[in-house]
Amino acid sequence: MKTSESNQPNAVRCCGRCKRVLPLEEFYVNSRTQRPDPYCKDCRRTVNRERHRAKSQESKSQESKSRRRSPVITQVADRDERLRLIRRALATVEEHHRRRLARLREQEEDLYPF
Ligand SMILES: [Zn+2]
Numbered sequence: 001m002k003t004s005e006s007n008q009p010n011a012v013r014c015c016g017r018c019k020r021v022l023p024l025e026e027f028y029v030n031s032r033t034q035r036p037d038p039y040c041k042d043c044r045r046t047v048n049r050e051r052h053r054a055k056s057q058e059s060k061s062q063e064s065k066s067r068r069r070s071p072v073i074t075q076v077a078d079r080d081e082r083l084r085l086i087r088r089a090l091a092t093v094e095e096h097h098r099r100r101l102a103r104l105r106e107q108e109e110d111l112y113p114f
Pocket residue numbers: 015016017018019020039040041042043044
């Protein structure tokens with residue numbers, strides 16, 4: 001009885017989720033495979049909603065994680081605080097370059113002492 005079940009006028013199908021036996025109209029048909037959904041429309045809606053919610057919660061928690069990891073200077077509301085952070089960042093970079101340059105010069109002097 002598995003062949004052409006969707007052509008039978010009073011065809012029914014057992015939902016794989018709620019286990020209710022429902023008429024085929026209560027199931028969506030996969031547009032790609034032309035086969036009825038294993039879940040009834042009610043269950044399909046519930047499943048899709050839960051999947052959507054789980055996804056959006058996942059991305060939300062990732063957002064807050066990355067926000068905690070490093071404060072973004074341009075997102076600091078207070079202008080003076082923002083300038084202070086930028087100056088400090090610039091000074092750190094400058095200091096880094098100065099030290100590197102000094103180290104390079106030392107190495108050069110070691111290589112060419114005359
Ligand atoms: Zn169902």
